[in-house]
Amino acid sequence: MQEIQTFNRFQRTFHMHYLHFMFVFFLTGLPQVAPHAFRWLLYFFWIPFTWFSPETTYLSGGMKVAMVFHRLAGLGLIVYAIPFALREIKNMASWQIWPEGGMAEGIRELLKHYIGFKPANFGKYNIGQKFLAWTTIVTTAIMIVTGCILMFKDAFEPNTWRWARFFHDVGFFIFLVILPIHIYMALHPLNRKGYRAMFETGTFPEEYVKTHHPKWWGKLQRKL
Amino acid sequence: MTRVSMLYDMQACVRCFACSVQCGIENRARLARDGRGNTEKVLADRRPELRYIFPILRVGGTFPTAMPVTELRHCMHCENAPCARRCPAAAIEVKPYGVVVLHEEKCIGCRACLEACPFDVPNFNAKFGKTYKCFMCYDRIEAGLSPACVEACLAKALYFGTREEVLEEAYRRAENYEKHLGEKFQVYGAEKVSDATGYLHWVTVGPAAYLEDYALRPGAERGQIEALDAVRTIGWVLFGASAAGIIGHFLYSLGKEEQE
Numbered sequence: 001m002q003e004i005q006t007f008n009r010f011q012r013t014f015h016m017h018y019l020h021f022m023f024v025f026f027l028t029g030l031p032q033v034a035p036h037a038f039r040w041l042l043y044f045f046w047i048p049f050t051w052f053s054p055e056t057t058y059l060s061g062g063m064k065v066a067m068v069f070h071r072l073a074g075l076g077l078i079v080y081a082i083p084f085a086l087r088e089i090k091n092m093a094s095w096q097i098w099p100e101g102g103m104a105e106g107i108r109e110l111l112k113h114y115i116g117f118k119p120a121n122f123g124k125y126n127i128g129q130k131f132l133a134w135t136t137i138v139t140t141a142i143m144i145v146t147g148c149i150l151m152f153k154d155a156f157e158p159n160t161w162r163w164a165r166f167f168h169d170v171g172f173f174i175f176l177v178i179l180p181i182h183i184y185m186a187l188h189p190l191n192r193k194g195y196r197a198m199f200e201t202g203t204f205p206e207e208y209v210k211t212h213h214p215k216w217w218g219k220l221q222r223k224l
Numbered sequence: 225m226t227r228v229s230m231l232y233d234m235q236a237c238v239r240c241f242a243c244s245v246q247c248g249i250e251n252r253a254r255l256a257r258d259g260r261g262n263t264e265k266v267l268a269d270r271r272p273e274l275r276y277i278f279p280i281l282r283v284g285g286t287f288p289t290a291m292p293v294t295e296l297r298h299c300m301h302c303e304n305a306p307c308a309r310r311c312p313a314a315a316i317e318v319k320p321y322g323v324v325v326l327h328e329e330k331c332i333g334c335r336a337c338l339e340a341c342p343f344d345v346p347n348f349n350a351k352f353g354k355t356y357k358c359f360m361c362y363d364r365i366e367a368g369l370s371p372a373c374v375e376a377c378l379a380k381a382l383y384f385g386t387r388e389e390v391l392e393e394a395y396r397r398a399e400n401y402e403k404h405l406g407e408k409f410q411v412y413g414a415e416k417v418s419d420a421t422g423y424l425h426w427v428t429v430g431p432a433a434y435l436e437d438y439a440l441r442p443g444a445e446r447g448q449i450e451a452l453d454a455v456r457t458i459g460w461v462l463f464g465a466s467a468a469g470i471i472g473h474f475l476y477s478l479g480k481e482e483q484e
Contacts, residue, residue: 032336033456035312059313060332067334114473117482153335154350161339162448169452173459177466184470190482 003203004220006124012202014084021080022179024073028066033172042066074147081140096124096216097133106130114190123215132182135174143171225321227425228365229390230374230382232296234430234438235401235409237381239294241279246376248275250361273347276358277373284437293437299324299345299358300413303422306449307337307346307357322387322425325359342421342446360425387425394429401429408432412440420449 007015028045030038042062049065050056056064088095099106106127109120120126125133149156149164156164186195193208209217251274255266272278277298284293305324308316315330316337326337326346333353337346346357361371369375374384383393391414398409410432413424428440 032312035310035314039312039314057330060315060330063313063334064332067332115476117480119482158338158344159448161335162446162452165339166448166452166455169455169459173455173462176459177462180463180470181466184474188477190477 002206003201004206004209005202006197006204007202009202010084010087012198014080015198017080018077021073021077022175024069028070028073029172031063031066032070033169045069071151074144074151078144081144097130099130100215103127117190119212121215122213123219124213128181128185132178135178139171139174142167146171227322227387228360228385229322229387230301230360230371230384230426231390231394231397232298232426232428233381233383233394233397234428234434235381235397235405236379237296238379239279240378242376242378243296243373243382244275244278246372247277247358250372251276254363271349273349273356276356293434295438297343297345298426299360300343300421301358301360301425302420303416303424304420306340306342306420306453310336310340312336319362321365323360323362323365324357324425325362326355326357328354328356331355340449342418342449390427394427398429401431405431410435418446418450420446420453 027041031041039059042065043058044062045065046056046058046062049061053061056062100123109122110126110128112118113120113122113126146164146168149160150168153161185191186198193204193212197204204213209220248271252263252266252271255261256263260266261269277296280295280297282293282295283290285291301322301324303322305316305318307326308318308324312334313330313332315327315332317325317327319325331354333348333355335346335348335355337355337357338344338348346355348355361369361373364371370384371382374382383390385393391411394411394414398411401407401409408431409429411427411429412435413427416423428435428438430438430440
């Protein structure tokens, strides 16, 4: 059976590492966004650190370590996101996340697939995925900009920190709402082929594209 | 222990700032007490952040009606203390008697409290990487003494007692001034001043017309602080809704197969 490339290697590794970065961001960020509920997480950051600094407590030492990890992960993400963004912008013409077919039709097809459990008339991405993609792009940009302001506080006024903290929180809650849905949908049996494409092969079987992504198939045919 | 409060009476204040001087002395005595240097050392060090109550000079109004305004800056000891809610290291403790205490040894210098404070009170010292603010001499209070600034005040403009005593005294003074000066006086902080802060354990008596000139905002709102509280509430609700949707769809999916 012929396979059609869905994600290239760079997209798949970037997705994988964004997942790792997110893991670090959440673990180290939760004690800052909701200190009273998630302080216990700090204990795990503190334990190895006590060897260097025995006079700290799990709160002071753990929080400092968490903040350092948070910033290092941020730095890592920025360094990694720049070449990824440049390459994606270069290939903008082949993006499949532009709107197609209108909102009402998009939602109708989404319901057909996820409530009716029938193959729907999707492009490469359905309307939910397109929404997720744009939200992730915009929110990542917000997080990077506000994160840099909070990381280099001394260069800004306290009022700027307050706005940065506000938008950093807005971004966090956007991710907190959309990521569980994204992860659930990725693990759902309806999307086995999508999971396989992202984490294993990078490809869809041709038959699957014909039946489940007819709009995209049409585009691919016209291109050939 | 019942709730305690402080009263600052703008009308009685003679602007000698003995309170500020005494505060610096008391905090240096604490350093010596805690074995962080002998008396000479702690007095020789320049530590402006150790004066937790201090004047800020500015000019109010525009020419020709401009006048110098001296704001007395100190911690308001908010009921809901946004700084204590935000501090990730739990360095800020709200005592059961209402005093908001910043424990220096637990502070990690992240400055989340500076962001959280609508009154710009916490003072960050970059050299030590720590933040300092008034803790209303809680060690003295617990030992049955008044805070140091109250002891120093020669005009009885600072008054310390239980919350009931202080509010009674504040209203009594305001009424007295209104009667004699024919001007409206306000007891700032007796009631809630904003959603983020609640009422204040440091109430101020002053002429209502001038409160804003002295940086006492009748509604001590600061857009970003209230907005951050709101987004944190709304965010968790939305997260709950998304989690409920996921669980609902999962239960719906059970036993279903994709139809070709």
